[in-house]
Amino acid sequence: MNKDLLNRLIRYKKIATKMKELGFIRVFSVNLADALGINPVKVRKDFSFLNIKGKNKGGYDIDYLIKKIDEILGKDGVEKVIIVGVGNIGSALINYPGFENVGIKIVAGFDIDPKKIKEDAEIPIYHLDKMKEVLKKEEIKIGVLSVPEVAAQRVAELMISYGIKGILNFSPVRLKVKDCIVNDVHIEAELENLIYSVKFEFKNFANKENKDDHTN
Ligand code: ATP
Numbered sequence: 001m002n003k004d005l006l007n008r009l010i011r012y013k014k015i016a017t018k019m020k021e022l023g024f025i026r027v028f029s030v031n032l033a034d035a036l037g038i039n040p041v042k043v044r045k046d047f048s049f050l051n052i053k054g055k056n057k058g059g060y061d062i063d064y065l066i067k068k069i070d071e072i073l074g075k076d077g078v079e080k081v082i083i084v085g086v087g088n089i090g091s092a093l094i095n096y097p098g099f100e101n102v103g104i105k106i107v108a109g110f111d112i113d114p115k116k117i118k119e120d121a122e123i124p125i126y127h128l129d130k131m132k133e134v135l136k137k138e139e140i141k142i143g144v145l146s147v148p149e150v151a152a153q154r155v156a157e158l159m160i161s162y163g164i165k166g167i168l169n170f171s172p173v174r175l176k177v178k179d180c181i182v183n184d185v186h187i188e189a190e191l192e193n194l195i196y197s198v199k200f201e202f203k204n205f206a207n208k209e210n211k212d213d214h215t216n
Contacts, residue, residue, distance in 0.1 A: 001072075005046060005049075008036065008038075008042075008046060009046070009050075009069055009072065010073070011035070011036055012032050012036075012043070012046075012069060013066055013069040013070070013073075013102075014102065015027070015031070015032055015035045015036075016032075016060075016062050016065050016066050016069075017066060017101065017102075019031070019062060020062045020063070020066070024062060025061065025062060026058065026059040026060065026061060026062060027060050027062050027065065028040075028059035028060070029041075029043040029044045029047070029054070029059070029060075031059075047060070050068070050072055052065065052068045052069075070103075075103055077103070078104070078105045079104050079142060080105050080107045080138055080139075080140045080142070081099075081104055081105065081106050081107065081140070081142045081143065081144065082106070082107060082109070082110065082131075082134070082135070082140055082142075082144070082164075083106060083108075083109040083110070083143070083146060084109070084110045084111075084128070084131070084143055084144065084145050084146065084155055084159060085110075085111060085145065085146040085147030085148070085151075085155070085170075086109040086110070086111045086116045086125050086146075087146060087147075087148075089146040089170050090109060090111075090144070090146040091109075093106065093144060093146070094106055094109050094123050094125075106123055107123070107134075107138055107140065108123060108125070108126060108134055108138075109123060109124070109125040109126070110125070110126050110127070110128045110130070110131050111125060111127070111128065112127065112128050114127075128158075131158065131159070131162060132162045135159075135162040135163050136162065136163065139163070140163070140164070141163065141164060141165040141166060142164065142165070142166045142167075142168075143159050143164045143167055143168070144168045145159070145167050145168065145169045145170060145171060145175075146170040146171070147171060148171070149171050149172055152169070152171035152173040152175065153173060153175060153176065156169070156175045156177055156180075156182075157177065159180075160177055160178075160179065160180045164180060165179070165180055165181065166181045166182075166183070167180060167181070167182045167183070168183050168185060169182050169183065169184045169185065170185050170187070172186065172188070
């Protein structure tokens with residue numbers, strides 16, 4: 001499945017879940033399309049491609065839709081995730097309560113700094129030495145990597161050797177790994193990109209406005 005479709009599916013599910021919480025039983029392609037800023041035809045095409053069936057003019061049953069999307073996403077319950085490197089980013093993720101709503105459970109954090117270790121916390125933070133034991137016991141396949149740049153490659157290899165198959169990488173390092181999917185999150189680069197785009201876009205905009213003022 002291509003990444004755009006995958007992203008849309010995740011967002012369809014998020015909206016359907018919100019609507020369910022609000023007491024709705026059905027959702028229409030136009031509702032989903034509005035929320036995503038796309039054409040309802042695209043939503044219907046996605047669903048027909050994925051064999052998600054709606055009722056003619058009656059929209060989609062929300063429970064059915066969520067169940068189908070979960071099936072497609074391969075979710076059969078709660079997905080367990082670990083956080084390696086409990087600095088500013090790692091601890092923000094550990095403290096974020098929103099993951100549970102989408103079936104993600106942060107089960108533990110790992111760090112090498114003795115000051116960060118809190119084994120009796122609700123979400124325990126263990127020394128990195130315990131990672132093997134915890135990963136094997138809990139059969140965890142997904143990890144967030146939020147250690148400093150210098151440690152990223154080594155720690156990623158360690159995670160993979162203990163069974164991790166997917167890493168969400170917050171370090172600026174391009175990880176060289178095998179048998180593992182890495183998704184990079186480059187917050188600084190994204191922000192720089194946005195700042196540049198805003199400057200460029202609104203500079204042109206301002207120039208155009210000045211020009212218009214001049215001609216009037
Ligand atoms: P962040 O990037 O999350 O804002 P920070 O600036 O708070 O981080 P960093 O120096 O980037 O701190 O370190 C992030 C965390 O990774 C720290 O808690 C640090 O103790 C931890 N850390 C450093 N090396 C390792 C390692 N090899 N294994 C696990 N954790 C590590």
